[in-house]
Amino acid sequence: MIQMNWFVTVVGLLLIGVIAWYFWGPKKGGSLAETNASGFQEAKILVKNGYNPSRIVVQSGKPVRFEFTRIETGACDGMVIFPGFEKSATLPAGEKVIVDLPPMKTGSYDFTCQMGMFRGKIIVKN
Template sequence: MDAAEILVTVGGLALAGLVLWYFFFSTRQTVAAAASPSGVQEVAITVKGGYSPDVIEVERGKPVQLNFYRAEENSCSEELLMPDFGVRRDLPAFQTTQIELLPQQPGRFDFTCGMGMLRGSLVVK
C-alpha cells in the first residue's frame, strides 16, 4: 500500500465513523409538548430533511396533537409511519397535517418516513 491508498482508506473510515455518529449517537433536539387550555398536548413539527424536533416528550393518558408541517417536496418525507399507534398518513407538501393520539403506556415510540430514513421518537412519561 502506498501513501495515497492509506490516506484514502483512513479518510473513508473517518467519514463512515462520522455518519454512524450522526445517525446513532448525536444528541437530538427534545421538546416537551405544551398543554393547551383544553388539556391537549400540542407540538409543531417541521419536516424538512428530517423531523424538527425529532424527540417529543408527552404525558401518558392525555390527548396529544402532533402538527407536522412538511416544508419540502422530497418524496422520502411524503408519508409518516407511527406503527405503535397504527398511524400511516400522507404528508402533503407545504401543508400541516394533524395527528391525534391518546398514549396510554409509557415508553419510547418511534416514527419514520415511509422509507425509514427520517426518524423521530415520541417519549411517553
C-alpha cells in the same frame, strides 16, 4: 502509492462513521408538548432535513396531537409512520397535517419517514 490507498480508505471509513452518527446516533433534549383546552397534548413539527423537533416529551394517559408541516419536497419525507400505533400519514408539501395518537404508557415510541432516514421519538413520562 500504498500509503495513499490507506489514507483514502481511512478517510472514507471516518466519513461513513460521521454520516451514520448524524442519521442514527443518539439525540438529546426534547420539546415538551403543551396541553390545549380540549385535553390534547400538542406539538408542532417542521419537516425539513428531518423532524424538528425530533424528540417530543408528553405525559402518560393523555391523548397527543401532532401538527406536521413539510417544507421540502424530497422523496423520503412525504410520509410519517408511527409503527407502535400502526398509523401513518401522508405529508403534502406546504400543508399542515394533523396526526392524533391515543394516550400512551410511560416509555418511548418512534416515528420515521417511510425509508427510515428521518427519525423522531416520543418520550412519555408520568
